[in-house]
Amino acid sequence: MDANSFAPPSRRISGAEDMRRLIVDKLVYSVGKDPEHSVRQDWSAALILAMRDQLVDRWMASTRKAYEQDQKRVYYLSMEFLIGRLLRDTVINLGLEEPVREALTMLGRDYEEILRSEPDAALGNGGLGRLAACFLDSMSTLGIPAHGYGIRYENGLFRQSLDDGWQAEEPEDWLNTGHNWEFERPEVVYQIPFGGSVGEDASGKRVWQASEVILASAFDTPIAGWRGNHVNTLRLWAARPAKRIDLASFNRGDYMSAMASAVRAETISRVLYPDDTTDEGKNLRLRQEFFFTSASLQDLLRRFLSTHKDLRQLPEKMAIQLNDTHPAIAVAELMRLLVDTHGIGMDAAYQITRNTLSYTNHTLMPEALERWSLTLFGAVLPRHLEIIRWIDEQHLRTAAAAQRSLDLERVRIVDHGNGNGHGVRMGHLAFVGSHRVNGVSALHADLMKQTVFKDLDAVYPGRILGVTNGVTPRRWLHSCNKPLSSLLIETIGEAWVADLEAIDAVEPFADDAGFRERFRAAKRENKEKLAAEIQQRLGLKVSPDVMFDVQIKRMHEYKRQLLNIMEAIAYYFAIRAEPEKDWTPRLKIFAGKAAPGYQMAKLIIKLINDVARAVNSDAVVGDRLKIAFIPNYNVSLAERIIPAADLSEQISTAGMEASGTGNMKLALNGALTIGTLDGANVEICERVGEDNIHIFGLTAEEVANYRLSGYDSRAVIESHPVLKSVLDAIGSGVFSPEEPGRFRAIVDRLTYDDYFFVAADFAAYLDTQRQVDAAFADEEEWSRRAILNTARVGWFSADRAIRDYAREIWGVDTPPPSAFAEAAE
Structure with a gap:
């Protein structure tokens, strides 16, 4: 299909002149700048908005098709999406490179210079995030209905400079000029609870009384596949306070206290991978992981329930992929939502969860599999610690029956010591709570069975498989x-x-x-x-x-x-x-x-x-x-x-x-x-x-x-x-x-x-x-x-x-x- 297959007549591009008019229209009416007084960043914003317009009809058509055909959807949860610059890829994927070049030449602008002025989206660090970005491109290219879910980091990891040869870290201000690809969704907001305690109501149901609630607000970026025949969504969550200002404190002149809750909330989506060598850093890291995972699960359940009534059908209609251990809390959170919010029994919720989730492991280093102390975990997510203990009991019964000679301490999700300290093993949780666990190369999958998941593989033979990574040829050649x-x-x-x-x-x-x-x-x-x-x-x-x-x-x-x-x-x-x-x-x-x-x-x-x-x-x-x-x-x-x-x-x-x-x-x-x-x-x-x-x-x-x-x-x-x-x-x-x-x-x-x-x-x-x-x-x-x-x-x-x-x-x-x-x- 050509670039106009999905576009209404007013937005169809038949050549460079149409493209020129569209770019100038966006410059004047969306960026609000006169062409004669516009700087390079203005032209970049105008071109991005023009390309975004070309995506919207395809995006909506892809969404309508998924609903009309009741297609199974994939939800990819990742702490990172290293998408980089999107402009060149989108122009090429839509087959519009020549009219864009010619239009910019007509306007006295250099195409390559405009491309370079787009900031890199600071949403990742390395291979984990870049893989997620390549996978979004491929899912769109293959026409798989999918959402990527992550965090809209305001500052990302950090901008690296060198000070006499030493690494110097500075805030990454990629959002200073706005992210012109995204659509803010102010109506899509979810409450994310933290802390507090768990008790019982009159019926004996467990009830979590959170001490803090933070709001997750959605921002959507369309991700086009090759030739733009299918467009998927990258939905990123920004943290917002439930109450932006304590007016009583403000009126007393205590301005810092008045804004404290807002600062604490917004910190969650401020920086990728905060230094977790301190207790404060560990706390923030755990809150980040739960924040985006809970918002994503609430969102996909809402989407499912808009067209289906029986949550037991969830595994037939949705596949949730956990990209490494960062979203492993999804195992407990999906169960919490099914049990506490939707009234599903624990056994049924556990079965639904396992059949819906799958987990990609990216490392054999035990320290990278994440282990949270029981004190920290219980303080931040008390209801989830209860659910994880319940899962652990079911899992240990299975393990004891499957491998009678197995030392059960080695396969526990909740580790009670053995010289390593108490903690929740997130790699174990992800493994036990998923129906498939994959390594990312043939060697890696084999080594998983021999090293970090040797005992779990013995309990759940056949759960581990290898899916070797790949890169998108569109971007990387x-x-x-x-x-x-x-x-x-x-x-x-x-x-x-x-x-x-x-x-x-x-x-x-x-x-x-x-x-x-x-x-x-x-x-x-x-x-x-x-x-x-x-x-x-x-x-x-x-x-x-x-x-x-x-x-x-x-x-x-x-x-x-x-x-x-x-x-x-x-x-x-x-x-x-x-x-x-x-x-x-x-x-x-x-x-x-x-x-x-x-x-x-x-x-x-x-x-x-x-x-x-x-x-x-x-x-x-x-x-x-x-x-x-x-x-x-x-x-x-x-x-x-x-x-x-x-x-x-x-x-x-x-x-x-x-x-x-x-x-x-x-x-x-x-x-x-x-x-x-x-x-x-x-x-x-x-x-x-x-x-x-x-x-x-x-x-x-x-x-x-x-x-x-x-x-x-x-x-x-x-x-x-x-x-x-x-x-x-x-x-x-x-x-x-x-x-x-x-x-x-x-x-x-x-x-x-x-x-x-x-x-x-x-x-x-x-x-x-x-x-x-x-x-x-x-x-x-x-x-x-x-x-x-x-x-x-x-x-x-x-x-x-x-x-x-x-x-x-x-x-x-x-x-x-x-x-x-x-x-x-």
Whole structure:
């Protein structure tokens, strides 16, 4: 269908002149600005509003169809939705890029400049949130009626800057200019209770008397799929006080107290992931999670009851997906709503809940599965603690019957100690309260059964399955990498944009010298753009002829940015020792944020920047090695880095990365991977072939064995002269002469508690990097392998992942990929 299929005659676009009139109309009558005196932000708002108008009729048609056909709906609950900028994607999805470009040219405006002026929506941090955004795109593309539910963070995570190489955190003010995509729904407001106590009424029914009530107010953003044939909704909740001001206190002149309840309420939707190293931070985090989960469940139950009467039908008409443990409280909250509000019995409510909910696990690290102290949980959610204890009793009876020799303490939802302290295990709650639990790669699903959920898997065999992550080809190739996308469309057609597996048609061209040359030209164009941005942002001049070696992800010790910068130091020392040698020149690019309370990750950022300061100013080394840490990593920055990358660093400790999606995006854009056999790297290796990826290091099984038997990192360091020299340099202040002991904690960590096996994998990583050097020097062969990576990773599509969820978990029908291929023809 074309862009006008759903639009009324007054809004149909037949060319650039119609688009020009629509943009000017929005500028004047919605933005309220005269074209002659409008600034870039005004034009951006006008274009967004014009595109939003083009979505509305499709959006309403999609909603009407879902109601008329009584389609089963998917509700995706996620603490993060890292949607980034929406303008380019929406323009492309609607097939309106040419008329928009021409219209803006007629108006004397630059299309690319207008696109860049849209702020990134600060609604996420990393892969978890970006996956949720890709999944919304795919559900719309596949025509699955769906809602994404999350929080409308006013400040998001934080804006990262560098202060003398240290991470500095500033408020992210992305909403200062408004979010022009959204529609506020003032009529959609739900009460969210907290605290208080639970008693019984005259009939013996349990009654929660909350001590505080906060309001959840809805804001909707339409999310269009490819060609705009279906539009779904991202509904975000903003926290509002039930009473905005205590007028009595205000009139007494006690202005701070008058506003205290409002400030406390609005804090819930202020910042993503508050520092939870304090009791206050933990309290806020739990309140955030319950706030958006309760509002979402109340909303979807209202929607269900508007067309159905029997809540026992809920699993037939709705599928609720919990994206990690953050919304795990949904298990208890859905039961509370069914029992306390709608009068369903506990047993029936439990069955409805389990058959409706499913849970995606994203980590094998026990500390990331969330455990709330009984004191905190009982104070914030007393009724839910009662319900969870009831669930735990049913679950323990099932466990005892299924596995008579099982230590029941290991599978309890409510942990009563065992040396770890009392608490509610949210991962266990999500597992027990769901009918399906999925890992996000084949390896991850297997490891879930062997590690964090080993005992629960024995009690509920078959509940765990694997659905490997995927990325949307619209955003992560077609939109962000125009040089390569244009080449692919010219060579093999457009079918791959809607069916990424069709990209395998380009594989034969890997042996075509002319195509390889054009492929390299596309890569160089992207590298030139990124080099210009690095010079503008960092003042660092880099050559597009060198290898762009990229590690872009959340800063965490298990992701091992430390291993990467240590190898860079070794390379730096080697070049200085033999400057006349023919070295393969590299630009090492880092980007990523460290959690505000994560001091070791912040120290690693400082180390990277201190090493960069020394290396980048060293005339002996010159262009043979440069290091760039680009601050404030977000979706828009990723869209510029990924198309320019030659080498993709996926070097996490084996067994600790659930899947990853950056590895997929980089391979799709023609970067070769250097990585461990961790997460989806295992499946990428299988798809692209061992000759087209650089694998090194311990396997997940070997890591697990070392954890059991012990590992002496000191012996490893002493036995490897290069590793020892690198650590000696870091620890003695070679890169921090003004403060020689600055990085002593890093050296001590690797020497005495190398939990992430950095020292253990250093030698293999070093050797593999030198193999990469040799491979990159052969331009034709490197290009051939890069093309094969692009051609062979089509399976890692979010569309394929959503089809897997629909078939294996949600019970929802989707059109076959052939339908999209035929439409593209």
